[in-house]
Amino acid sequence: MQIIEIYRSIQGESSFAGLPCIFVRLAACNLRCTWCDSEYTFTGGKKMPAEEVEREITRLAPGGLVEITGGEPMLQERELVPLMERLLARGYTLLLETSGERPLEKVPMAVHKIVDVKCPGSGEGGSFRLSNLATLTPRDEVKFVLTGRADYEFARNFIREHQLENKAGGVLFSPAFLKEPSRERDSSNCQLDPRLLAEWILEDGLNVRLGLQIHKFIWEPATKGV
Numbered sequence: 001m002q003i004i005e006i007y008r009s010i011q012g013e014s015s016f017a018g019l020p021c022i023f024v025r026l027a028a029c030n031l032r033c034t035w036c037d038s039e040y041t042f043t044g045g046k047k048m049p050a051e052e053v054e055r056e057i058t059r060l061a062p063g064g065l066v067e068i069t070g071g072e073p074m075l076q077e078r079e080l081v082p083l084m085e086r087l088l089a090r091g092y093t094l095l096l097e098t099s100g101e102r103p104l105e106k107v108p109m110a111v112h113k114i115v116d117v118k119c120p121g122s123g124e125g126g127s128f129r130l131s132n133l134a135t136l137t138p139r140d141e142v143k144f145v146l147t148g149r150a151d152y153e154f155a156r157n158f159i160r161e162h163q164l165e166n167k168a169g170g171v172l173f174s175p176a177f178l179k180e181p182s183r184e185r186d187s188s189n190c191q192l193d194p195r196l197l198a199e200w201i202l203e204d205g206l207n208v209r210l211g212l213q214i215h216k217f218i219w220e221p222a223t224k225g226v
């Protein structure tokens with residue numbers, strides 16, 4: 001497998017936010033989101049057999065939460081799926097962060113998928129694979145990263161059109177961060193003011209979770225490996 005980094009930190013978004021978590025960050029992505037904060041994953045990384053990845057995870061913690069992220073992890077599906085099965089058999093709780101563009105049928109059912117639907121402001125609008133909707137279960141969460149009102153309306157219409165609240169366990173709305181954030185650990189680095197987003201959600205009566213990527217409020221937003 002091509003691995004950028006494996007480290008232990010605090011889960012920053014989703015319904016698992018705030019929990020200690022081992023992150024396995026895989027290299028490469030086939031999308032280019034305008035607000036991407038992981039461009040360092042696009043190239044490079046270290047070749048590691050899946051068994052070595054598994055050993056490193058068990059060295060960091062014998063159990064608990066593991067998040068597979070990237071880049072786009074499902075580009076390495078052939079080795080990743082068996083690794084996820086082995087980690088589940090060891091009793092880990094697994095999260096998979098994915099762009100929603102790759103097919104997700106082969107992801108083991110017990111994995112909690114956190115699936116993006118890219119909004120127009122990402123520059124990758126339309127990349128979501130609609131057949132992935134059929135793979136969603138109450139374990140899974142669907143995430144929209146929002147740059148402004150147009151993205152918000154796209155997300156609101158998408159969840160209504162596809163009745164996402166009945167398909168997934170939760171829907172996340174998260175403001176995009178500035179491409180070049182300041183060192184401030186506050187919402188001044190959000191492209192969309194969280195207060196405005198909260199007001200829109202309440203006005204429209206949406207049953208979604210407002211997520212704030214809490215790792216960017218704990219550490220300086222540009223910090224890698226946290």
Ligand code: SF4
Pocket residue numbers: 029030031032033035036037038039070071072099
């Ligand atoms: S899918 Fe994720 S890693 Fe790929 S460009 Fe978009 S934000 Fe970056």
